[in-house]
Amino acid sequence: MNYLLAAYCLLLALARQRKMAFLFPVLCFFTPKGLGLIDVASLPYLSENRAIVIFMIICFFLYILSIGLKIKRTNFPFSTAFILLGLSYIGSLASNTQTLASDSVTAFMLFSEVFFPCYLIWYFCDSPALAERTLKYIYVTGLFVSIYGTLSFIIHLNPYFDYIKQTTPTGRVLAADYSGSVRGARAIGTMSNAITFGAFQAISFLVGVFLLRANRSSARFLWLMLGQIVLFVGILATASRTPLIFVLFSMMIFTCITRTRDKVIIIQIGAVIVALGGFIGLQYIEKVVDFALSVFSQKDSASATGSSLQMRIGQALIAWNFFSQSPLFGGGVSKTRSILASGAYPDFYGAESAIFQWAIDMGLFGILAFFTLFLRIFSLVRRLKNRFSRALMYGMTAGYFIFVISTGVLETMQFFLIVVTLMLIADGRGGVQSRVLPVTDCSRPVLDPLFYEPTVRPRQQPNQD
Numbered sequence: 001m002n003y004l005l006a007a008y009c010l011l012l013a014l015a016r017q018r019k020m021a022f023l024f025p026v027l028c029f030f031t032p033k034g035l036g037l038i039d040v041a042s043l044p045y046l047s048e049n050r051a052i053v054i055f056m057i058i059c060f061f062l063y064i065l066s067i068g069l070k071i072k073r074t075n076f077p078f079s080t081a082f083i084l085l086g087l088s089y090i091g092s093l094a095s096n097t098q099t100l101a102s103d104s105v106t107a108f109m110l111f112s113e114v115f116f117p118c119y120l121i122w123y124f125c126d127s128p129a130l131a132e133r134t135l136k137y138i139y140v141t142g143l144f145v146s147i148y149g150t151l152s153f154i155i156h157l158n159p160y161f162d163y164i165k166q167t168t169p170t171g172r173v174l175a176a177d178y179s180g181s182v183r184g185a186r187a188i189g190t191m192s193n194a195i196t197f198g199a200f201q202a203i204s205f206l207v208g209v210f211l212l213r214a215n216r217s218s219a220r221f222l223w224l225m226l227g228q229i230v231l232f233v234g235i236l237a238t239a240s241r242t243p244l245i246f247v248l249f250s251m252m253i254f255t256c257i258t259r260t261r262d263k264v265i266i267i268q269i270g271a272v273i274v275a276l277g278g279f280i281g282l283q284y285i286e287k288v289v290d291f292a293l294s295v296f297s298q299k300d301s302a303s304a305t306g307s308s309l310q311m312r313i314g315q316a317l318i319a320w321n322f323f324s325q326s327p328l329f330g331g332g333v334s335k336t337r338s339i340l341a342s343g344a345y346p347d348f349y350g351a352e353s354a355i356f357q358w359a360i361d362m363g364l365f366g367i368l369a370f371f372t373l374f375l376r377i378f379s380l381v382r383r384l385k386n387r388f389s390r391a392l393m394y395g396m397t398a399g400y401f402i403f404v405i406s407t408g409v410l411e412t413m414q415f416f417l418i419v420v421t422l423m424l425i426a427d428g429r430g431g432v433q434s435r436v437l438p439v440t441d442c443s444r445p446v447l448d449p450l451f452y453e454p455t456v457r458p459r460q461q462p463n464q465d
Helices: 002-015 017-027 048-066 079-094 097-124 128-155 159-166 194-210 218-237 241-257 260-280 282-296 309-323 335-342 354-382 387-407 413-426
Strands: 036-038 446-448 453-455
Touching (some): 002 048, 017 048, 017 097, 017 413, 036 048, 048 097, 128 159, 128 218, 218 241, 218 260, 309 354, 354 387, 354 413
């Protein structure tokens, strides 16, 4: 199935790159890192997701060459941040020549998989209506995936997850449902990691809130309310705290910033969830709250309930040791992975913080690049005229930042940046206006970059007066 999907995406990218760009966010739900396309011991591992990104990159550059480099120019809002990020990867490679050969491909893919999808969305999306429609597709897909994940968790049967494990025969990339851990099996849905699955549902939950900003008819509100409950239950089924904190913190920020009449939405959603929890049992709500807050516990509970503050301090000391060895550009883009694979630092666990990984792999320059990216998002959100959208995107960005700092990126930044880009376009591009190369001869066929088909613009009739 993975080969058929890859072939279809390649053909679609060749024939209709615009459609491929807008289909990609939906495919992200079904193409985790653990879904392998090429997993042979003698070759670098290639996941389905990265293969699709490579197809889009190649086809986009072929298209550029086919039209003589005369393409639409856009004010891509994250240009500065991605330039800094690209330079940080180059600096990390240049300062670690001993791993240059092996790290070059890794650095290229790490950069490309977060840059090109959101850039192509920005390039091809020509209207707020199209962006909003894509967000609806994302929300509906997230809803169905959440239902699938929750049901498969309840009945202890997940055929898609079993298929994912078969695509990685070498075992270099693992897909695990934590069935052997102290907490027991978790809902994993169509992902290869329960925390990633929870984060995707959290982002889908916030997309649902975003879709309420314009149309709040009773029927639409009730359907979305039902969808939000399904997603929230799906997040709880992952038994992961950071996705839960992601949602709760985002909604708290949103509630603090938005207008009073918009706070009613949060009160209504919260009231339904509390009422549902009260029906199931108030003690369950108490357990959920205690579980979410246990991440700030002083006790070393890593073996029982997951990460603790004491565990994070121990990890920070190990990360500081490696960071101090190469503070500017880090020890190489795969340094953290090498440390974990060696098993020499068992107290480092999985380096569950993006700060640890950025500091070790890319040093201060890498940290600066990623912080610039988040600051740029906040800057663009500040320009939005719609206060509801502004409050929601402030909350979502802050919540996601807390998530990656707490538990690492875990294959979520690509999807997060796509959703942010679509939200900015849906709300008028966040004050950023795109620029299009002027067409001087309207009688000549013009190649439409959105469909790759010639469109003839009618010649203006001369004035008869």
